[in-house]
Amino acid sequence: MASPNGGDDFESSLLSFEKLDRASPDLWPEQLPGVAEFAASCKNPITNSPPKWMAELESEDIEMLKELGSLTTANLMEKVKGLQNLAYQLGLEELGVLSYIQLSCCTPKT
Numbered sequence: 001m002a003s004p005n006g007g008d009d010f011e012s013s014l015l016s017f018e019k020l021d022r023a024s025p026d027l028w029p030e031q032l033p034g035v036a037e038f039a040a041s042c043k044n045p046i047t048n049s050p051p052k053w054m055a056e057l058e059s060e061d062i063e064m065l066k067e068l069g070s071l072t073t074a075n076l077m078e079k080v081k082g083l084q085n086l087a088y089q090l091g092l093e094e095l096g097v098l099s100y101i102q103l104s105c106c107t108p109k110t
Contacts, residue, residue, distance in 0.1 A: 041051070057065075071079065
């Protein structure tokens with residue numbers, strides 16, 4: 001602990017007035033790959049061509065994105081729960097089919 005009359009001297013001794021060159025990729029490497037490229041593409045938002053990620057989308061996909069984007073948080077969570085339930089039901093159905101196939105292949109035929 002610093003003494004009451006020397007506290008300001010201690011805190012001022014901790015200050016650094018060094019100028020850091022943040023443009024150097026060696027000193028400040030890109031932490032997340034692709035972020036710099038994405039940021040550069042966002043600088044000019046007015047373009048005639050769609051972004052790379054949107055080029056592979058079909059019109060049905062775009063409509064689904066618009067529909068999901070218009071949902072409230074509660075409605076979106078309900079939609080996600082419905083998809084989880086659907087995936088669970090599909091898994092149960094596949095399990096039944098695979099069990100049937102396994103039993104029909106492994107049981108001796110009389």
